Amino acid sequence: MKDKADKDALKTAKAELAKLTSEADPTQGKTQTRTATxxxxxxxxxxxxxxxxxxxxxxxxxxxxxxxxxxxxNK
Structure with missing residues (x-):
């Protein structure tokens, strides 16, 4: 039987990304390139x-x- 992979960091990163996607658009006043990114x-x-x-x-x-x-x- 294999040891289970540690998923704690992935769980935390996923929760943080989900939180960030629901925030208001921070690109006001930013360059077009930054906004596109x-x-x-x-x-x-x-x-x-x-x-x-x-x-x-x-x-x-x-x-x-x-x-x-x-x-x-984290990309």
Whole structure:
């Protein structure tokens, strides 16, 4: 039997990303490039949250899968 991967950091990062996606738009007065970068990150966030939740729910998730999901959430 494999040791279960530690998912605590992933759970925390997922919760933080979910919280950030519900905040007001911070791009007022920012450059067009910065606004576009924010908009893309905002568009990518729900999928990152969903993918992280799948890994969190997977009792057989490997450390590599957890690390990949963590990197995607923190992107």
């Amino acid at each position: 924010y908009d893309q990150a905002q568009a990518d966030a729900p999928q990152a949250v969903a993918d992280a939740q799948k890994v969190i729910d997977d009792d057989n998730a490997t450390a590599e899968a957890v690390a990949a999901a963590f990197a995607k959430v």
